[in-house]
Amino acid sequence: MKRIPALDSIRGLLLLLMTINHLFWISGGRSPVQYFTSEPLGPFGPAEGFVFISALLAGAIYSRDALSNADVRTKAFHRALTLYRYHIVCLIAVFTWFLASKYTFPMHQNLLAQNFPNLLTAPLETLLFSAALINKPNYFDILPLYIIFMLLLPLLIAMYRKGLFLVVLGASVLLWLASGTISEGQLNAVVGSLSEGTALSAGYFDPFAWQLLFVVGSAIGFQLQHGNLIRWHHPFLTFLSIAGISIMFAAHHGAFLNIGIHRGIIYDLADKSELGWLRLLTLSMWVYLIALVISKFPNALTFRPLSYIGRHSLHVFAWQTAMIYFAAPLLAEIRFEPFYLAVMFGFVASLWVPAWIREFTKGRSSTQYWGAAITTGIGGLLALNVSMANTADNDTLMVGNEKFPLTIKLKDVREPQDPVVLMVYSEFDDITAVPSVHWQKYTPEEAKEGITLDELAAGKYVVFAFQDRNKDGLITLADNQIPIEGFGYSNNPSLQGPPSKEQVTFTHNKAAMLTIHFNNWY
Numbered sequence: 001m002k003r004i005p006a007l008d009s010i011r012g013l014l015l016l017l018m019t020i021n022h023l024f025w026i027s028g029g030r031s032p033v034q035y036f037t038s039e040p041l042g043p044f045g046p047a048e049g050f051v052f053i054s055a056l057l058a059g060a061i062y063s064r065d066a067l068s069n070a071d072v073r074t075k076a077f078h079r080a081l082t083l084y085r086y087h088i089v090c091l092i093a094v095f096t097w098f099l100a101s102k103y104t105f106p107m108h109q110n111l112l113a114q115n116f117p118n119l120l121t122a123p124l125e126t127l128l129f130s131a132a133l134i135n136k137p138n139y140f141d142i143l144p145l146y147i148i149f150m151l152l153l154p155l156l157i158a159m160y161r162k163g164l165f166l167v168v169l170g171a172s173v174l175l176w177l178a179s180g181t182i183s184e185g186q187l188n189a190v191v192g193s194l195s196e197g198t199a200l201s202a203g204y205f206d207p208f209a210w211q212l213l214f215v216v217g218s219a220i221g222f223q224l225q226h227g228n229l230i231r232w233h234h235p236f237l238t239f240l241s242i243a244g245i246s247i248m249f250a251a252h253h254g255a256f257l258n259i260g261i262h263r264g265i266i267y268d269l270a271d272k273s274e275l276g277w278l279r280l281l282t283l284s285m286w287v288y289l290i291a292l293v294i295s296k297f298p299n300a301l302t303f304r305p306l307s308y309i310g311r312h313s314l315h316v317f318a319w320q321t322a323m324i325y326f327a328a329p330l331l332a333e334i335r336f337e338p339f340y341l342a343v344m345f346g347f348v349a350s351l352w353v354p355a356w357i358r359e360f361t362k363g364r365s366s367t368q369y370w371g372a373a374i375t376t377g378i379g380g381l382l383a384l385n386v387s388m389a390n391t392a393d394n395d396t397l398m399v400g401n402e403k404f405p406l407t408i409k410l411k412d413v414r415e416p417q418d419p420v421v422l423m424v425y426s427e428f429d430d431i432t433a434v435p436s437v438h439w440q441k442y443t444p445e446e447a448k449e450g451i452t453l454d455e456l457a458a459g460k461y462v463v464f465a466f467q468d469r470n471k472d473g474l475i476t477l478a479d480n481q482i483p484i485e486g487f488g489y490s491n492n493p494s495l496q497g498p499p500s501k502e503q504v505t506f507t508h509n510k511a512a513m514l515t516i517h518f519n520n521w522y
Contacts (some may be wrong), residue, residue, distance in 0.1 A: 006294045006301040011053050013303075014046035019320045021046070021335065022139055022234055023219030023344050026115060026324050027331035030496025031341055032482040042248040043270035044280070047205070048213060052287065054313070055214040059221025063157050071496040073154040078148040079509040086318040087143045093322045094137075101329065110285065110503045111332050113492055115139065117201055129200055136203030136325060139321055144208055149214040156215065160222045172215040179209035179276050200462055209275040233292050241285040248282050271313040305352075312355040323347060332494045383459065403455040404511045410465055411519040414486050418469045420447040427460035431501055437461065441468065450513070458509045462491040462501065465516055478522075495519065 020037045023029070039045050062072050098119055101109055113119065115138040118126040129135035133144040159168050223229045251261055270279035293300055309316045328346045334340050410420060424438035425431050442451055447465070466475045466487035478484050489504040492515075506514070 004294065004298070005307050008059065009055055009303045009306040010151045010290070010310070011050065011313050012306030012308065012316075014050040014053070015309055015313060015320065016306065016315050016348065017046040017323070017349065018050065019348055020344075022094075022320065023327060023331060023347060026111075026139070026328045026494070027335050027344075028492075029331060029335040029344065035340060039252075041286070042245070042252045042282045043276075044279050044286070045267050045272065047272075047282050047288075048275075048279065050313075050317075051142070051146070051210065051213045052217045052283070053156035053215025055149070056221040056224070058150070059151055059157070059218030059232045060225040062153060063160065063222045063225050069154065069158050071420045072157050076150050080147050081327065083143055083147045083150065083314065086314065087133075087140075087147065088131060088471060088484070089144070090140070090318055090322045091127065094325045095123075095127060097322075097391055098440075099327055102323065109326055110500055114494075114497070115325070115328075121128050134202075135200045137201060138204075140205040141205045141320065142317065144203070145205055145210060148207060149211065152211075152214075153218060156218055157222065160219060165219055168215060169219065172212050174210050176212040176275065181501045182420075186205075204461050206271050206274050209273075212275060212280070225424055235286070237288065243289050244270075244281070244285045245289065246349045248285075254335070260302070274341075309351050312358045315354040315358045320351060323350060326495075335494070336492065336515075348436070402458045404458065404507070404508065405452055405454050406456045406508055406511075407452045407513045408463060409450045409513065409515045410488065410518060411515060412486070412520065413444045413447055413467060414518070414520045415467055415469060416444050418444070418467050419471070420444055421466055421468050421473065422447070422451060424453065424456075424463045425462040427462075427465070427505060431462050431464065431504070432498075435464075441473075456508055460505050460507055461490070463514060463516065463519075464488075464504070464505075482521055483519070484522040486518040486520040486522075488518045490514060490516060492517050 020033065024034055024037075039510070043182070047341060067075070068330075094116065098112055098116060101112055111119070116126075117137070119133075119137075126135060130137065130140070133147065136144055141333075156168060209450060210344050250256065251266060252263065254262065266278065268276075270276040272279065285303055290301070295424065327344075331340065331344055331347070334343060408422065410422075419441040419442070421441050422438065423435040425435040426437050429436050437456075438453060444467070464485070464487070467485050468474075469485050472478055475487055476485050489499055490506050491504050493499045493503040
């Protein structure tokens with residue numbers, strides 16, 4: 001099987017989309033760009049496509065007739081070791097960045113801690129379990145998953161060569177059906193006996209479900225390598241795929257709301273972490289149509305800039321895994337600024353750097369180049385974030401009974417008719433209870449124009465506001481504990497759950513204006 005440039009381009013596009021989405025998610029940014037990057041075509045995303053294409057290529061490359069089963073084992077294990085080395089380098093780079101943030105810009109410490117749990121409280125245990133592929137911080141899911149799959153690949157190839165496709169696929173489907181039975185709580189119960197007080201993150205993707213993508217992809221790759229898929233397309237199958245994709249696209253974008261079909265129902269059937277059947281079906285239809293286009297028009301989907309990063313997907317993927325952590329503090333700081341997107345796309349453009357380094361160092365040791373690139377990147381970002389932290393922290397708390405006005409403006413208030421509740425907590429209050437400083441309802445117009453507290457004593461405070469849509473005076477939560485009323489906190493923290501008090505506390509020591517952007521998650 002010859003190299004297919006279109007597959008490199010598609011893999012490059014998927015890497016690009018994953019990076020953009022990860023940067024938005026980790027920094028808490030919002031933009032209409034997300035309509036085009038976050039599952040725009042239906043209930044499937046770039047991660048599924050990336051794993052499937054990687055599996056297809058692995059199944060084709062490692063099943064060549066020139067390779068014996070022993071050769072396949074050697075090559076696959078060597079590839080798994082290479083993947084593991086990159087995983088460890090990323091862990092060390094993020095850990096170094098984490099330590100730097102602790103001493104130079106603590107204001108961003110919670111942002112990083114949300115994505116790398118327990119690193120502050122149990123750093124040694126967290127790193128050891130992460131190195132053992134048991135603990136998976138946010139965005140560190142795919143490499144450990146692929147390492148396991150590469151270790152499994154020699155067995156799959158050996159069984160394919162014996163003609164046991166149905167046995168392999170049947171076992172894979174049964175394992176997929178049984179996925180979800182092992183929970184993160186059970187893993188923590190086992191690990192708790194080894195390291196008391198250490199709670200692990202098992203990762204977003206369930207390996208028992210996602211193995212199905214790898215098994216099917218590798219089986220198709222094997223068949224392509226041996227020319228066994230000559231008559232794989234049919235006009236009726238093409239018609240069904242186009243019709244199915246059209247229906248799913250329409251449902252995904254709300255065309256059937258009048259009959260009660262909405263994204264909540266779709267995503268119950270297309271769960272991402274457990275690889276729901278509807279997600280698999282939608283992905284399968286798109287894979288079929290894309291394969292049909294490539295077979296008829298081999299160069300139609302080829303785009304050289306994307307092929308460039310797609311050819312070096314391991315290096316690019318490893319780079320983006322660490323880079324999003326490097327970028328998070330700066331992007332979180334400027335996410336409401338008009339130049340946020342420009343800076344974010346600057347980070348996205350860095351995806352071509354590891355591909356260029358790989359090309360430049362081909363045939364020789366690249367350690368010194370990678371070391372220089374990572375050191376320069378961390379150093380530059382550290383200097384930039386430190387300067388921003390110093391700018392933000394140069395106001396000190398004044399001593400005495402000084403009082404200053406504070407004007408609070410609320411932005412992104414969605415409902416024009418529902419009142420807004422504004423609460424101001426002192427640094428000694430419980431921010432989940434009733435505030436001691438201020439509690440009052442306002443109209444959305446008043447909130448947008450600015451609410452001024454004329455004489456607020458110098459001190460440290462937390463501001464919380466929400467839109468009281470059901471008029472009960474309380475923030476309303478859905479069954480999954482996600483607010484179904486617009487809300488926002490002081491400091492506009494990037495939220496992946498309830499914020500800590502440190503994230504939302506600010507110093508008031510002069511006449512000031514505070515702008516809070518609402519999160520509308522309903």
